[in-house]
Amino acid sequence: MKIGVLGTGAVGRAMAGALTALGHDIVLGTRDPQRTLARTAPDRRGQPSVAEWLKEHPAVRLATFSEAARHGEMVVNATSGDGTLDAVESAGEANLAGKVLLDIANPLDFSQGFPPSLSVCNTDSLAEQIQRAVPQARVVKSLNTVNTSVMVDPAAVGGGDHTIFVCGNDAEAKGTVVGLLRDIGWRDIIDLGDLSNARGTEMYLSIWVRLMSTLGTPKFNVKVVR
Amino acid sequence: MKIGVLGTGAVGRAMAGALTALGHDIVLGTRDPQRTLARTAPDRRGQPSVAEWLKEHPAVRLATFSEAARHGEMVVNATSGDGTLDAVESAGEANLAGKVLLDIANPLDFSQGFPPSLSVCNTDSLAEQIQRAVPQARVVKSLNTVNTSVMVDPAAVGGGDHTIFVCGNDAEAKGTVVGLLRDIGWRDIIDLGDLSNARGTEMYLSIWVRLMSTLGTPKFNVKVVR
Numbered sequence: 001m002k003i004g005v006l007g008t009g010a011v012g013r014a015m016a017g018a019l020t021a022l023g024h025d026i027v028l029g030t031r032d033p034q035r036t037l038a039r040t041a042p043d044r045r046g047q048p049s050v051a052e053w054l055k056e057h058p059a060v061r062l063a064t065f066s067e068a069a070r071h072g073e074m075v076v077n078a079t080s081g082d083g084t085l086d087a088v089e090s091a092g093e094a095n096l097a098g099k100v101l102l103d104i105a106n107p108l109d110f111s112q113g114f115p116p117s118l119s120v121c122n123t124d125s126l127a128e129q130i131q132r133a134v135p136q137a138r139v140v141k142s143l144n145t146v147n148t149s150v151m152v153d154p155a156a157v158g159g160g161d162h163t164i165f166v167c168g169n170d171a172e173a174k175g176t177v178v179g180l181l182r183d184i185g186w187r188d189i190i191d192l193g194d195l196s197n198a199r200g201t202e203m204y205l206s207i208w209v210r211l212m213s214t215l216g217t218p219k220f221n222v223k224v225v226r
Numbered sequence: 227m228k229i230g231v232l233g234t235g236a237v238g239r240a241m242a243g244a245l246t247a248l249g250h251d252i253v254l255g256t257r258d259p260q261r262t263l264a265r266t267a268p269d270r271r272g273q274p275s276v277a278e279w280l281k282e283h284p285a286v287r288l289a290t291f292s293e294a295a296r297h298g299e300m301v302v303n304a305t306s307g308d309g310t311l312d313a314v315e316s317a318g319e320a321n322l323a324g325k326v327l328l329d330i331a332n333p334l335d336f337s338q339g340f341p342p343s344l345s346v347c348n349t350d351s352l353a354e355q356i357q358r359a360v361p362q363a364r365v366v367k368s369l370n371t372v373n374t375s376v377m378v379d380p381a382a383v384g385g386g387d388h389t390i391f392v393c394g395n396d397a398e399a400k401g402t403v404v405g406l407l408r409d410i411g412w413r414d415i416i417d418l419g420d421l422s423n424a425r426g427t428e429m430y431l432s433i434w435v436r437l438m439s440t441l442g443t444p445k446f447n448v449k450v451v452r
Contacts, residue, residue, distance in 0.1 A: 121429070122343050158451035165433070192436045200433030203347070207391070207426030210418045215452055224437060225384035226446035 004072030012078035018152035029068025069095035097136035127198035138173035147218035167197035230298030238304035244378035255294025295321035307333035323362035353424035364399035373444035393423035
């Protein structure tokens with residue numbers, strides 16, 4: 001499948017790499033590709049530059065948000081929460097119309113330091129904000145409850161015996177995402193219902209960040225025992 | 227141990243029953259004991275009246291919030307979230323000073339129907355509001371992430387192989403609560419740190435209520451797989 005991945009950070013790269021490995025045709029979207037490619041030093045987290053990463057992933061093409069969205073039959077929002085609405089606007093409603101828009105971002109607000117709070121929650125969510133911004137896209141929320149490393153390799157934690165959630169207003173779009181999740185290796189996938197359920201999966205981040213501190217690792221997940 | 231349980235609803239009764247069964251000396255607190263005892267019909271959920279329940283639990287004594295708090299070496303807040311701050315005020319700061327105040331309530335706001343939102347979240351929590359209201363109490367948050375039936379009988383779900391969280395500012399108070407949790411049957415207990423972590427466990431309710439709808443039962447819990 002042709003997939004556009006919005007965002008060149010750790011999450012976007014991991015998703016682009018994993019989806020390429022599964023045989024998908026990926027265009028990675030960024031605000032300004034020339035500017036992104038001009039950076040050659042590792043970022044502040046010691047992550048290699050996008051230019052270096054692309055050399056190791058020759059099948060992935062870097063382009064603008066708009067080109068990545070136009071390329072995709074499915075589009076993955078892997079931008080940071082505070083950049084999401086701008087990125088979606090840049091991607092362009094016409095380029096997203098009718099397409100599955102898999103939102104894996106979280107509205108984390110680090111303005112007061114760590115732990116972050118949420119910039120939207122309780123009676124609204126980032127996923128619903130996206131859906132309102134691009135009403136013709138078929139937004140599905142998933143994968144935002146786990147760290148990047150777990151997202152693309154669920155077996156890395158507890159042999160993969162833990163849970164991932166999906167929600168969205170379009171049943172067919174959710175079906176497409178569930179298929180992709182199964183391809184990645186997810187086995188216990190719970191469909192929570194419509195997109196307002198993203199409030200729950202985003203608000204879960206509040207305990208997630210505390211657990212990361214307590215456990216000393218982001219490599220964990222929850223299993224819904226029932 | 228002498229324990230005061232604030233709240234005569236399903237949660238308060240279940241805790242009072244379970245703690246009595248463990249040999250503790252329980253006083254159940256309510257706003258107006260005479261008025262509570264005067265109700266003889268089952269409540270709107272079909273739950274027997276408090277008077278009927280007390281006949282089956284003769285070791286439990288019903289009293290005012292204030293008397294229950296005075297009785298307890300530990301006090302359990304099992305009131306509904308919207309009644310908690312009033313109940314704690316009625317219990318009286320002097321009766322709570324220096325004591326472990328185990329808060330198992332959630333700030334659920336049903337004013338807009340189901341699913342509920344939270345009346346406080348993100349940058350504050352009910353547990354922190356309680357701690358500010360009674361600064362000399364040693365507030366510990368726990369058990370608010372599971373249904374009553376699981377709270378007092380963790381083995382009822384998945385053989386008990388799932389996780390409960392504690393947080394609070396007083397290490398000794400948390401130790402007392404952890405001891406009680408172990409006595410009830412909890413095996414995987416994660417100490418998240420100070421009381422601000424209650425924001426995470428309370429915000430988790432947003433996904434909990436959606437999971438209850440999806441699974442069709444409140445008898446579930448999460449296991450932190452790491």
